[in-house]
Amino acid sequence: xSELLHRYAHARAGDKGDRLSLAVFVYQAxxxxxxxxQLSEANVAALFEHRGVSQVTRYLLPHLNGMNLxxxxxxxxxxxxxxxxxxxxxxxxxxxxxxxxTSPPA
Amino acid sequence: xxxxVGCGAGFSGDRTDAARxxxxxxxxxxxxxALMFETLGERTLAAAQLRRIKDPDSxxxxxxxxxxxxxxxxxxxxxxxxxxxxxxxxxxxACRRIRQLAKRLGHSQAxxxxxxxxxxxxxxxxxDWLAWEGEKRALSTxxxxxxxxxxxxxxxxxxxxxxxxxxxxxxxxxDPSLALAPICYHHDWASDDWDRRAAGAxxxxxxxxxxxVTGGYFADPGVxxxxxxxxxxxxxxEVERNGRLIVTKPPGTGGLVTEQTVKEQLLYEIHDPxxxxxxxxxxxxxxxxxxxLAKDRVEVTGVRGKPSPARLKTTVSFLAGYQGEAEISxxxxxxxxxxxxxxxxxxxxxxxxxxIDLRARYDLIGVSSVFDGDTQQHPQNRDAASxxxxxxxxxxxxxxxxxLATQELLALYCCGPAGGGxxxxxxxxxxxxxxxxxxxxxxxxAVTLHKGEGHE
Numbered sequence: 296x297s298e299l300l301h302r303y304a305h306a307r308a309g310d311k312g313d314r315l316s317l318a319v320f321v322y323q324a325x326x327x328x329x330x331x332x333q334l335s336e337a338n339v340a341a342l343f344e345h346r347g348v349s350q351v352t353r354y355l356l357p358h359l360n361g362m363n364l365x366x367x368x369x370x371x372x373x374x375x376x377x378x379x380x381x382x383x384x385x386x387x388x389x390x391x392x393x394x395x396x397t398s399p400p401a
Numbered sequence: 402x403x404x405x406v407g408c409g410a411g412f413s414g415d416r417t418d419a420a421r422x423x424x425x426x427x428x429x430x431x432x433x434x435a436l437m438f439e440t441l442g443e444r445t446l447a448a449a450q451l452r453r454i455k456d457p458d459s460x461x462x463x464x465x466x467x468x469x470x471x472x473x474x475x476x477x478x479x480x481x482x483x484x485x486x487x488x489x490x491x492x493x494x495a496c497r498r499i500r501q502l503a504k505r506l507g508h509s510q511a512x513x514x515x516x517x518x519x520x521x522x523x524x525x526x527x528x529d530w531l532a533w534e535g536e537k538r539a540l541s542t543x544x545x546x547x548x549x550x551x552x553x554x555x556x557x558x559x560x561x562x563x564x565x566x567x568x569x570x571x572x573x574x575x576d577p578s579l580a581l582a583p584i585c586y587h588h589d590w591a592s593d594d595w596d597r598r599a600a601g602a603x604x605x606x607x608x609x610x611x612x613x614v615t616g617g618y619f620a621d622p623g624v625x626x627x628x629x630x631x632x633x634x635x636x637x638x639e640v641e642r643n644g645r646l647i648v649t650k651p652p653g654t655g656g657l658v659t660e661q662t663v664k665e666q667l668l669y670e671i672h673d674p675x676x677x678x679x680x681x682x683x684x685x686x687x688x689x690x691x692x693x694l695a696k697d698r699v700e701v702t703g704v705r706g707k708p709s710p711a712r713l714k715t716t717v718s719f720l721a722g723y724q725g726e727a728e729i730s731x732x733x734x735x736x737x738x739x740x741x742x743x744x745x746x747x748x749x750x751x752x753x754x755x756x757i758d759l760r761a762r763y764d765l766i767g768v769s770s771v772f773d774g775d776t777q778q779h780p781q782n783r784d785a786a787s788x789x790x791x792x793x794x795x796x797x798x799x800x801x802x803x804x805l806a807t808q809e810l811l812a813l814y815c816c817g818p819a820g821g822g823x824x825x826x827x828x829x830x831x832x833x834x835x836x837x838x839x840x841x842x843x844x845x846x847a848v849t850l851h852k853g854e855g856h857e
Contacts, residue, residue: 305621305661305665309671311535312443312533312836313535318664318671345774345777345778347775352672354673354675358688358689361668363672371775375831375833375834376721376833378724378795390772
């Protein structure tokens, strides 16, 4: 079944220049390996393709049941250079959580 | 021994009544204490530089009195050191204002210190520059540089405390250093005790965005519920000599401190978690442990440190053209179609009237305001709506082009689809920032102690 990632994970966005970082954590430790499958660098790059992302780098933090995703150029100018109302990209944690995912194994 | 640090502001626009409950809580600790204010971002520093250029007495934090007046007196009396980067582009101006405030409150003897040396605007040609890893623009290509500020570390702040400063006023200092300084000073950690310095810097990182670690910016109703959103408690961190730290908040305040709120803030604005670079230490979060000890008390252990970097990050601010924004609303029956027509009309008009290098973006607010790319739509969330605001954002090197573009939106009042109204237009000169690295030894922080009346 297809669902929103929002049901299983929480996230926070941060920015430095034109670089966006998205910290993502599963609520349940048992979902962590599933999260790793869902949020491959390629899948995340596809989700942000329309934002002009040039590279996605993923850092896994198994002891926190989380990961840090670093996206280059997705802010299209960043806080001092974007035309977007949200130049920081603060709302983009919610864009990540709007990703359609297959349900984790029970 | 434990050192306790509170954070009374996480950014320049933060709640100005936040510090009072923090200081009440700090006063209840029988331990060395400090209160930090972090009010300087990449954007706020650039804006402060522009204010200083217009008025040499300006360029510090505009809300300085609002942040400090409710608590300064109690901090001075109770030996709670205040540290803030509220000096922004002009620490001397902030120092004068704090001196006046302290006098008004009956503390003319207060010792204040300014930390400078971050401003390298006049040294652009003598420093050895390297582009930061995420930076694609060469420094030599930047025209109209208005500011260049190095991220200083904690050492100069520690020196200011050693000289007896009760309030330490800085410009660009790395956010975590504002907490690391009093922690290092009181614990007397060696300058190469990297694991402990990493713990102290991480303590600062966790609290430097204020309520982002105490439930603010965390609430998601029904999923991540947070009590008392209108009375959020700002964070306190207790740091033991061995580097163990506990994040908490004042009793009786809203918000919450949980493993989840701490985890979200732990990685905030960090890239590689095994190498979070600060001027003071490179922090390694690979082995960190986070544990809820009690309600609103979370322990963080296992942080490791590596030697501080040889180069320091520097933000260079430069003027780069103009931005214009304009909006018009369409509501009621067929509003979506009318807003669409207005957007297509505007596109055609700008193609006809403006140079090809005009950078433009269109938003239909009510349907989409933030998720779309500049030129491509987000594939989801395409529902029709009945109250649409068409937003145009443009950028160009020539102010007249920007004004012409937004004037085309204004012209939709008479020319455009039926029932458009509520136009707003706004133009600003664009101040952009770029990041570079300079060798640490070329940067010379300077501490100036300003003793109050009655001192020898």
